Amino acid sequence: xxxxxxxxxxxxxxxxxxxxxxxxxxxxxxxxxxxxxxxxxxxxxxxxxxxxxxxxxxxxxxxxxxxxxxxxxxxxxxxxxxxxxxxxxxxxxxxxxxxxxxxxxxxxxxxxxxxxxxxxxxxxxxxxxxxxxxxxxxxxxxxxxxxxxxxxxxxxxxxxxxxxxxxxxxxxxxxxxxxxxxxxxxxxxxxxxxxxxxxxxxxxxxxxxxxxxxxxxxxxxxxxxxxxxxx
Numbered sequence: 220x221x222x223x224x225x226x227x228x229x230x231x232x233x234x235x236x237x238x239x240x241x242x243x244x245x246x247x248x249x250x251x252x253x254x255x256x257x258x259x260x261x262x263x264x265x266x267x268x269x270x271x272x273x274x275x276x277x278x279x280x281x282x283x284x285x286x287x288x289x290x291x292x293x294x295x296x297x298x299x300x301x302x303x304x305x306x307x308x309x310x311x312x313x314x315x316x317x318x319x320x321x322x323x324x325x326x327x328x329x330x331x332x333x334x335x336x337x338x339x340x341x342x343x344x345x346x347x348x349x350x351x352x353x354x355x356x357x358x359x360x361x362x363x364x365x366x367x368x369x370x371x372x373x374x375x376x377x378x379x380x381x382x383x384x385x386x387x388x389x390x391x392x393x394x395x396x397x398x399x400x401x402x403x404x405x406x407x408x409x410x411x412x413x414x415x416x417x418x419x420x421x422x423x424x425x426x427x428x429x430x431x432x433x434x435x436x437x438x439x440x441x442x443x444x445x446x447x448x449x450x
Contacts, residue, residue, distance in 0.1 A: 229299050230274060234259060234267040239276055242289035249284050324426065327411075330419040336409060337401055338363045344403040347373035349437050351400035354382040356413060377440060390444045400433060408433045 226236035238253055245256065254264040268287050271277035276295055278288045290298075327333050334356075341348055341363040348367060350357070357364070357378055367374050368386030376384060377400075380391035399421060401409040408430045411421030424430070 229276075229295065231276060232267065232270065234263060235270045235274070235276070238264065238267045239271055239289055242271075242277060242287060243292065247280060247286040247288045249286055253287070323424070324429070325423045327409075327421045327423055328419065329417070330413050333399070333409075333411070333413055333419055333421045334359050336421070336423060337399070340401055340403050340407060340409060341367055344372055346404050347375070348404075349375045349377075349400075349402045349434075351377040351437055351440065352398065354378045356399065357382065357384075375441075377437070377444070390441055392440070392444050392447075400437060402430060402433055402437065405430060405434060 222240055223233060223236045226239060227233060231239060238257060238259070241253060241257055242248060245252075248256075250261065250265045250268055253259075253268065254261045257264065259267070268277065271287070271289075272279060275298055276290050278290065280286045280288055327336055337360060341350075341360065344367060350360075357376065364374065364376075364384060364387065368384075374384075374387040375390070376382070376387050377390045377392060379393060382389060382391065397412040397414050397419075399409065399411055399413060407423070407425050409421055409423050410433060411419070413419040413421075
């Protein structure tokens with residue numbers, strides 16, 4: 220993950236993110252010093268510094284010259300999380316969905332959106348989750364899997380060896396790197412492939428017939444793994 224791109228997700232412009240990272244590395248600086256190190260014009264530097272102050276990413280200290288002090292990255296992130304939590308509460312109270320999920324079959328495109336959906340499905344699972352996926356993708360879901368174990372969900376994982384996750388039931392088999400199967404609470408299914416950031420596609424549905432179909436397919440897969448391991 221790129222530092223500048225990550226900072227831009229915190230509502231900083233690219234120049235603000237660049238200057239913020241310089242302040243973190245170099246310590247408090249004047250606008251002139253920042254411009255000299257960054258190679259950004261003085262007018263753009265001062266504009267970006269003003270933006271950092273306005274967005275709560277930097278403070279100003281007055282003395283013989285004005286210097287800019289970066290807010291600690293952890294504090295900056297915590298502040299953003301608090302803002303998002305307030306927005307989440309407000310929108311949850313004021314925008315009511317007509318139903319939990321639209322009927323039918325929904326196509327989700329793009330690696331990021333698919334991983335986000337997988338995280339949300341696991342986080343919202345109440346009793347059980349079955350996942351058939353390569354351990355490369357499982358690494359992206361580590362926090363959600365740990366949360367599922369803490370909530371004492373029945374967590375069943377089919378993946379490439381070697382892989383272990385305390386609290387989960389693991390079945391080892393060779394998996395295609397990109398192939399995904401996820402069922403939660405016998406009520407929702409996500410299936411498809413993660414190829415890259417552009418061409419990844421998954422199907423998401425709460426349709427009982429599709430959920431039951433994939434439940435049966437995963438049970439059969441587990442049975443074959445058990446039979447193979449007993450040979």
